[in-house]
Amino acid sequence: MPPPRKPRIVLQGLGAVLALAVTLGAMTYDDYRVYRVRTGANEITQTHVVQPGQAITLKHISWKASVEAVPSLPDGKKAGPGTTYMKIVITRAAADQEGTVKTAKPGKMRLEDRLGRSWAIEVGDDAVRGDKLEIGRPYPITAFARVPAAQAQEVELVLRPSNYRSDVPTEKLTTTHTDPDDVELRFKR
Amino acid sequence: MTEPSSGDDSPRRPVLVPAVGLVLATGLGITALLGGLNEVPDPNPPQYSNGQELDQGRFKTQFVEAREVVQKPRFTGDEAKRFLELVFKVTNQGKETARVGMPPAKLEGAFALSSFAGSLVKVSPSLKQQYGPYAYAVSKGVQSQQLQPGVTTTVIVRYDLLGDAPAPEKVTLDVASFEWKPGFNDPSFAWQMVADEVDDAFFPEVKARITLDVKGRGSA
Amino acid sequence: MTATQERSAPTRRSRRAARGRAGSRTLSAIAGLALVAAAVAVQTLGLTPNDRGAPISTTGSLGEDVDTGRFTVRVDKVAAARTVETLSAEPVATEQLFVVVTASATSAKEPLKLGQPRLITPDGVSYEATDKIPATNTLANPWVQPGFWVSGFFVFEVPASAVQGSKVAFGLPKSALVEPFEPEVEVDLGLDEAKAAQLTSAPQDVYPLKKS
Structure with missing residues (x-):
């Protein structure tokens, strides 16, 4: 009885x-x-949109921001x-006791135009000194960016709050669970 | 044509395969018991001294000298600093830029280095260091961490001499070499330090032992 | 005798069968060898492990905008010098030759920084840009961003013999996590024998790096 050869060849080929x-x-x-990890595309992100001039309170911190074109840098x-x-x-303030240890600058800050x-x-300067914020006191970060003149009126600030807490000792930094790093704020102009 | 009266009915026993298998297995066992086919590390690597040249695979290295250097204090009131400097002339024989690097602090893990100073796997006597050692390439008074391909560069490895500790009379260097081959768990080719496996750990193979007389005080 | 004949008949049959099997075995062996040879031949066409995941180069020539999709680089000028003066006016000398490449860059979508480029000879010898010139003095320092160009210098320290026919490869900075098939720009500096000789025989004594 010869073995059924043909189907096997087809099967092997397949x-x-x-x-x-x-x-x-x-x-x-x-x-x-x-590639996704390297370019940051893999980050899970929930975007909160903030209307012009408004503040948003998120994860114990109240955020406010302004973006304007300036003729030159301070120098x-x-x-x-x-x-x-x-x-x-960018002005941040601790909304409650929990917020007083969130002293780090935002992890990622960008200006974005409508095309993405x-x-x-x-x-340039961060008003936070030391490792504690006073509740309710505003701490401004002054920063600068260079954009094409045509986009100066349209670019919006996108930032990713840091989940760093100043009360976590350095040696426990990698083992302590802090808030997930998963929100972004977009400030409308 | 006579046919054997017996043994034709029952198939012949295949003895050859098991026999060869047995011989191979025994051979393997004996080899393994004797320590395998690995080359036994040479307990007496070739000896080199001042001015001699060694081919390290990635680098061709001339051991110029060892010297004690006294650096005059920059400000009055500061103490003069003393150093032990090992001077090499290194030619990068590879096709890409190499790093000067640092001599490894420990023999363990040293096999993973591919820089020039990384191949100085043991320097004896070991000198107590505060910040050092430092290693750099230097030409026309400009320091660099790079060894460009095909170029011969002076490399200096500098040890602090702390307090009044006298400079040793002689310095002995165990120097390893490199091979262009695939990595341990990475198939791509790169310069890898030639190493031996001892009890599941890799140790650099000492290609040569260099003994340098330390020349007396100069000043830099 | 009869018994023998009776026994020999099946033997002959099995011998014939064996001959047939031997024939097909020879055929199989030849086919197998052919397959092995084919496999070896195909293997030589394959990528070496070093090529796998290697950057994808977009090539161009001097003065041309070379666009990788993620960023664009243009080499504006090539010069040779014995000494380069840094932005802090410090002279840096060499026993070899400094090749100073003036380049411009822009990005498609996101801000990024360029890594230190490599100068590659026709033989495949590759020279990283020299660390004798601080990276802050080079085009690896400013952000490369969408909508406008930034210009700057890269400085290579090479033997004079490396200049002829050389190319420069620009990529992203090195990182611990190596991205496969990274974008890369490869620019042929257009240094034929005459131009290479001109550069190497009469390098500038001092090349000052100046902010444009």
Whole structure:
């Protein structure tokens, strides 16, 4: 009784194709995940939109921000042709006892235009000194960014509050569970 | 044509395969018992001294000298600083920029280094350090951490001599070498330190032992 | 005798069968060898482990905007010097040759920083930009952002022999987590024999890095 050869060859062929597809697929998926993690696309984010001039209280901190075009940096430096410097003031205040230990600057700060393009923000000064905030007292961060002049009136501030707490000792920083780092604030202009 | 009267009905016993298997297994067992096929680390690596040159694979290295250097104080009232300097002329024989690096503090884990100073796996006598040692390439008075391919550069490894501790008369360096090969759990090729496995840990293989006479006080 | 004949008949049959099997075995062996040879041949076409995940280069030439999709780099000028003067006016000398590349960059969507580039010879020898010039003096320092260009310098320290036919590869900064298939710009500096000779025989004595 001869073995049924043909179906087996077809089956083996299918198996080979499948194995190849699975291997390449797995490698591609792995590479893609590395790309997502490296570019920050993998962060889970819940965005809270803040209306112009309004404040928002979130996770024990009250946030307020302003974004405006300025003719030059404090040291007198003018932006290059076709670009404008933006002055950003982010004011945070502890809303309750829990909030007094949230002393860190936001983890990520960007100016974003309507197309989703973004620009870096460099912090000039943070009013927080030491490791404790007073409840209700506003602490401003003064920061600057350079954007194309055409986008100066449209860019919005997007920031990601840090989940750092100053009452966690350094040696326990990696083992302590703090709030998940999963919110972003978008300040409308 | 005569046929054997017996043994034709019953198939012949396949003795060859088990026999060869047994011999191989025994051979393997004996080899394993004797310590495997790994090369036994040479207890007496070749000895080098001042001015001699060693091919480390990634680098070709001339051991120029060891010297005691006294740095005059920058401000009056400060104490003069004393250093033991090991001077090398290093040629990067690879096709990419290498780092000067630092001599490893411990022998464990040293095998993972691929920098030049990383190959100075043991320096004896060991000198007590506050901040040091420092290692750098220097040319025309400009320091660098890079060894560019195909270029011969002076490299200085500098140890603090603390307090009144006298500089040793001789310094002995155990120097490892590198091979361009795939990594332990990474198939891509890179410069890897030649190492031996001892009890599940890797230790650099000492390619040469260099003894340098320490030259007397100069000043820098 | 009859018994023998009776016994020999099946033997002959099995021998014939064995011959047939031997024939198919030879065929199988040849087919197997052919497959092995094919596999080896295909293997040589394959990527080496070092190539896998290597950056994807977008190539271009001197003065051309080379766009990777994530960022764009343009090499504006190439010069050679014996000494480079840093932004803090400190002279840095070399026994080799400094190749000073003036470049501009912009980004498509997000702010990013360029890594220190490499100068690559036709033989594949690669020179990282020199650390003798502080990174803050180079184009790796400013943010590269959408909508406008930033310009700056990169300085390589190479032997004169490395100049001819060389290219410069610009990528993202090195990170612990290596991104596979990172974008990279590779610019041919256009240094043929004559231009290379011109650069290496008459390098500038002092090349001052100045903010543009």
